[in-house]
Amino acid sequence: MKSRTSELAVGVFVILFGIAIFFLAMRVSGLVGTNIADSYQMTATFENVNGIKPRAKVALSGVKVGQVDTITLDPVTRLATVHMTLDGSLTSFNAEQLKKVQQEALDELRYSTDYEAAVPAQQKAMEKQLLDNMTSITNIDEDAYIMVATNGLLGEKYLKIIPGGGLNYLKRGDQIANTQGTMEIEDLITKFVTGGAGSKSSETQEASADAVTSEATDAEPAFVE
Amino acid sequence: MNAIALLGRRVIERVRGIGVATLMLLQILFSVPTWLGFKLFVYQMYRVGVLSLLIIVVSGLFIGAVLGLQMYTILATFGSEAMLGTAVALTLLRELAPVVAALLFAGRAGSALTAEIGLMKATEQLSSMEMIGVDPLKRVISPRLWAGIFSLPMLSVIFAAVGIMGGKMVGVDFLGADEGAYWSGMESTVQFYKDIFNGTIIKSFVFALICTWIAVYQGYACEPTSEGIATSTTRTVVYSSLCVLGFDFVLTAVMFGGV
Numbered sequence: 001m002k003s004r005t006s007e008l009a010v011g012v013f014v015i016l017f018g019i020a021i022f023f024l025a026m027r028v029s030g031l032v033g034t035n036i037a038d039s040y041q042m043t044a045t046f047e048n049v050n051g052i053k054p055r056a057k058v059a060l061s062g063v064k065v066g067q068v069d070t071i072t073l074d075p076v077t078r079l080a081t082v083h084m085t086l087d088g089s090l091t092s093f094n095a096e097q098l099k100k101v102q103q104e105a106l107d108e109l110r111y112s113t114d115y116e117a118a119v120p121a122q123q124k125a126m127e128k129q130l131l132d133n134m135t136s137i138t139n140i141d142e143d144a145y146i147m148v149a150t151n152g153l154l155g156e157k158y159l160k161i162i163p164g165g166g167l168n169y170l171k172r173g174d175q176i177a178n179t180q181g182t183m184e185i186e187d188l189i190t191k192f193v194t195g196g197a198g199s200k201s202s203e204t205q206e207a208s209a210d211a212v213t214s215e216a217t218d219a220e221p222a223f224v225e
Numbered sequence: 226m227n228a229i230a231l232l233g234r235r236v237i238e239r240v241r242g243i244g245v246a247t248l249m250l251l252q253i254l255f256s257v258p259t260w261l262g263f264k265l266f267v268y269q270m271y272r273v274g275v276l277s278l279l280i281i282v283v284s285g286l287f288i289g290a291v292l293g294l295q296m297y298t299i300l301a302t303f304g305s306e307a308m309l310g311t312a313v314a315l316t317l318l319r320e321l322a323p324v325v326a327a328l329l330f331a332g333r334a335g336s337a338l339t340a341e342i343g344l345m346k347a348t349e350q351l352s353s354m355e356m357i358g359v360d361p362l363k364r365v366i367s368p369r370l371w372a373g374i375f376s377l378p379m380l381s382v383i384f385a386a387v388g389i390m391g392g393k394m395v396g397v398d399f400l401g402a403d404e405g406a407y408w409s410g411m412e413s414t415v416q417f418y419k420d421i422f423n424g425t426i427i428k429s430f431v432f433a434l435i436c437t438w439i440a441v442y443q444g445y446a447c448e449p450t451s452e453g454i455a456t457s458t459t460r461t462v463v464y465s466s467l468c469v470l471g472f473d474f475v476l477t478a479v480m481f482g483g484v
Contacts, residue, residue, distance in 0.1 A: 003264070006271035013275045017379040020386035021421075027408060028314055028389060029417040055413055064409070152305050156413065 038088030040172040041069070042138075044146050044159075048181030049080040051157035052148060058084050058159045059149075060140075065090045068159065080181075084159065088172075091138045102134055105167060134169070141166035145178030157182065246442040253367045265368035273334045273369065273437075274376030278383070280333055281326055285384040288325060289391025292316055297396045306396075310407035311414045313392035318415065319424040319481065322385035324473050327432035330377050331465035335440035338369055339461040342444025343454040351445075366441050373437025374430070381429035385421075423480050431472060436465045 049071055058066040066086035073080055093101055109115055109130055115123060143164025148157055161176070170176065296312045342365060345351050351361040389411075396402045415421070440461045447457035 003268060006268050006275075009275040010267050010270045013270070013278060013376075013379065016278070016383055020379075020383045023386045024318075024382065024389075024421050024425075025417055028318075028386075028411050029415040029421055055416075057409070057413060067413075152307055155305055155307055156410070 039066075039085050040088055040138075041083060042066075042086055042170075042172070042174060042176060043081055043083050044176040044179050045074070045077075045079045045081050046148065046179045046181040047079060048184070049082060049148060050182040050184065051150075052082065052159065052182070053157075056156065056158050058086065058146075058161065060091065060161045060163070063090065065161070082159065086138070091140060092172075093137070093139055098134075098137075101137075101167075101169070102131060105130055105134065108167060133171075136172045137169040138172060138174075139163075140170045140176065142168045142170060142177070144170075144176065145180060146176045147180035148182040242442075242446065245446065246438065249362065249366065249442060249445065250370075250438055252362055253370050256363060256367060262363065262368060265364070266371050269368045269372035270376055273338070273372045274380065277330060277333045277376070277380060280329055281380045281384050282387050284325065284329060285322070285387035286391040286394075288321060288384075289313065289317065289388030289393075290395045292321075292388070293392035293394070293396035294400070296392075297400050297402060306402045307406040307410055309392070309396045309402045310409075310411035313396070314389055314411045314415050315420065317385045317388045317392075318420045320473070320477070322381045322388060322425050323429040323432055324469060326381040326384045326429060327377060327436055327469045328466055330373075330380065330433070331436045331440070331462055331469065334373065334376075335436050335461050335465050336458045338373070338437070338440040339444040339447070339458045340454055342366070342369075342441060343447040343449075343457050346445070346447060347449040347451070347454060349449075366445060370437050370441050373440070374433045377433030377436065378426050378429045381425050382421075385425055419480075428473070428476050428480075431476060432469050435468045435472060439465050439468065 052068060052071065054068055054070060056068045057064045058068065066084050069083045069085055071080055071082050106127060109126065115126060118126065140161060141164050143166035144161055145164070146159055146161050149160040150157055164178075292313045293309065296309055296316075297306060300306050300308055300312065342351075345361075345365065351365065354361045354364060393404075393407055397404045397407050443457040443461045443464075447453045
């Protein structure tokens with residue numbers, strides 16, 4: 001009898017251990033939580049991904065829609081490519097919304113000069129090609145850009161997708177073209193200090209104006225490319 | 226001259242003790258498992274593991290609660306309460322769960338093992354076993370050692386899980402940190418292999434081996450008097466605690482130092 005009770009107690013102990021390790025694996029490390037039913041890959045190329053680590057979150061309007069898988073460095077362009085997994089259920093249209101989006105795209109196509117110039121057969125072909133192109137689209141449009149953002153003042157870095165206003169949507173597996181890498185606070189301070197020092201004399205005012213414009217052109221590729 | 230001889234004798238005794246302990250450990254680790262041995266092991270699991278469960282759960286809860294409280298007040302001064310979950314989970318998984326569980330285990334189960342085996346030796350139960358042809362190493366020492374080695378990692382994992390719940394209870398439910406940030410911060414930083422497997426399980430496996438080994442050896446080698454049992458029990462707790470803290474530094478340096 002004594003051995004039976006002890007065996008039962010050890011059984012309960014082992015079950016408790018199982019529950020604890022399951023809890024740690026699921027809730028704490030999110031080990032099994034990455035299995036999204038409908039997931040797909042996307043990439044983005046950044047100038048600077050300082051602070052982004054694998055498993056960092058990818059957010060769209062503050063909602064977590066995926067996570068970073070790997071970060072690779074292109075040896076030729078010396079840019080960092082971030083590969084991420086996104087959740088299909090949050091970043092694609094349902095059937096009804098897709099129809100509406102397709103309708104809008106068709107409307108736009110019908111007003112284009114190419115379309116009006118074409119013969120009806122070509123028009124059909126163009127419409128078909130447009131719809132074929134829209135089979136596996138996401139709700140991230142081509143004008144959307146992705147940036148490295150910080151959670152709070154000192155929090156961890158994550159990727160933030162900011163939707164644009166475009167009518168053309170990216171497909172699954174595409175690359176998000178518009179990126180903005182990590183903003184290093186030292187770089188900002190350097191710019192501020194060098195920009196501020198120039199405005200003392202009138203002669204250097206031009207130089208500082210130049211600096212501003214060169215800054216603007218410097219900053220532009222970060223958004224465009 | 227006498228003093229030097231005394232020093233020499235001490236050193237020889239210590240080295241011999243370590244040698245005997247190592248031989249005992251190797252003999253137990255490489256012995257063939259038997260069905261009777263397994264039954265004895267299960268019973269010792271009950272005594273060493275299950276009976277330590279209460280102290281582990283209660284102290285885990287309170288340590289988690291204290292961590293939640295301290296971390297919250299510290300992090301709130303930087304306005305980054307969102308890091309609370311990460312801080313509590315990493316502190317518990319990497320350091321506190323294996324170390325505190327091992328210290329409690331040395332006090333709760335290790336001392337009991339030493340006293341029990343020591344009393345068996347003092348009342349000549351061990352030598353009478355040898356007399357009737359039963360190997361006391363297999364019958365008495367081995368199930369206790371295995372039970373200790375297996376139960377401490379399990380207790381540490383339970384300690385960590387309860388501690389994280391305790392931290393959540395104080396930080397989120399009482400002080401009002403954000404629950405979503407608590408869990409998601411934890412999920413995005415804690416890595417299963419590095420923090421849970423390496424940090425908690427491997428570490429406490431090593432601590433379990435050290436603690437139980439010291440406990441059973443001190444019991445097996447103790448002077449068969451009431452004073453000898455008392456000395457051995459004290460030594461078990463002192464040596465185990467020191468070894469755990471020392472090895473913790475070494476293991477941490479090996480596991481997380483090179484990051």
